[in-house]
Amino acid sequence: MSSWSPDVFKEAWNFATRYHQGQTYGGPAEGEQIPYLNHIAGVAMEVIWALPTDPALDSHLAIQCALLHDVIEDTSASYELVQAQFGTPVADGVLALTKDALLPSKELQMADSLRRIQLQSKEIWMVKLADRITNLYHPPYYWDNAKLLAYQQEAWQIYAALHTANAALAERLHLKITEYTGYLR
Numbered sequence: 001m002s003s004w005s006p007d008v009f010k011e012a013w014n015f016a017t018r019y020h021q022g023q024t025y026g027g028p029a030e031g032e033q034i035p036y037l038n039h040i041a042g043v044a045m046e047v048i049w050a051l052p053t054d055p056a057l058d059s060h061l062a063i064q065c066a067l068l069h070d071v072i073e074d075t076s077a078s079y080e081l082v083q084a085q086f087g088t089p090v091a092d093g094v095l096a097l098t099k100d101a102l103l104p105s106k107e108l109q110m111a112d113s114l115r116r117i118q119l120q121s122k123e124i125w126m127v128k129l130a131d132r133i134t135n136l137y138h139p140p141y142y143w144d145n146a147k148l149l150a151y152q153q154e155a156w157q158i159y160a161a162l163h164t165a166n167a168a169l170a171e172r173l174h175l176k177i178t179e180y181t182g183y184l185r
Contacts, residue, residue, distance in 0.1 A: 004051070004059035009044075012067040015085060016040050019075035026140030036074075039134055040067055046130035046169065053168045054122075062123035065093040069127050073098040093124040097131070110154060114161045125165030129173050132158050136176040139183050152180045 016037070023036035047066040051059050064086055071077040072094050083091035096116040099109040117128050132155050139148055155177045163170035 004048075004063055008060050009063055009067070012064045012086065013044075015077075016067045016071060019071045019077045023074065026142055028138040028141055030141045032141065036070075040070070042134035042137065043067075043069060043127065043130045046133050046172070047126055050126060050130070050166050050168045053166060057126075058121070058123055061089055061093065061121070062126055064090045065097065065124055065127045066130060068094050069097045069131060073101075089121075093120055093127070096120045096124055097127060110157065114158065118161065122165045125162045126169055128158060129162055129165060129169040133169065133173050133176050136173075136180050139180075145184050148180070148183055152177060155180070 020036045020040060024033035025036060025039065026032065027034045044063060044066040047062050051057055051062060068082060068086065068090065071082060072079055079091050079095050082094050096119065097113065099106075099113045101109070103109045103112055114128075117124055135151075136155060139151065143151070155173070159170065159173050159177060163173070
């Protein structure tokens with residue numbers, strides 16, 4: 001594994017912090033709102049945990065994309081801004097991780113994003129695996145069983161498309177998907 005720099009982490013973390021400022025998501029308890037940065041940190045933690053499993057990985061690319069994976073999709077940050085600040089490989093990875101909101105359904109958006117991720121290096125695949133692992137920690141309190149089952153099924157789609165990127169993350173995602181059934185009401 002190429003070593004990673006705390007300075008590279010800090011630059012991407014600060015960028016994500018600025019752009020995700022004030023964003024929240026629903027927690028497991030009614031009315032609970034969790035700062036979105038909790039999700040960003042969780043994705044980065046999962047990626048950093050998996051990096052030692054493959055010495056050929058570009059840790060800077062993986063960590064930067066983990067921290068920035070939602071800035072184009074969920075904030076005012078543009079591809080060009082990410083490219084200027086972090087370079088083309090990072091911007092391309094973040095763009096591949098960004099769903100195309102112009103597509104008419106969530107199913108088409110996910111299929112398109114997975115196809116674009118598969119054109120990227122394994123580090124980007126790992127970020128998507130880590131993203132879904134983190135999203136399976138617990139569902140928002142207001143999701144019903146139909147939403148929970150659809151989300152679990154989508155997780156299986158991600159697993160099927162990307163599990164070859166990293167055995168450790170694939171095993172962890174498989175476990176989280178299986179455990180997710182426990183959230184059904």
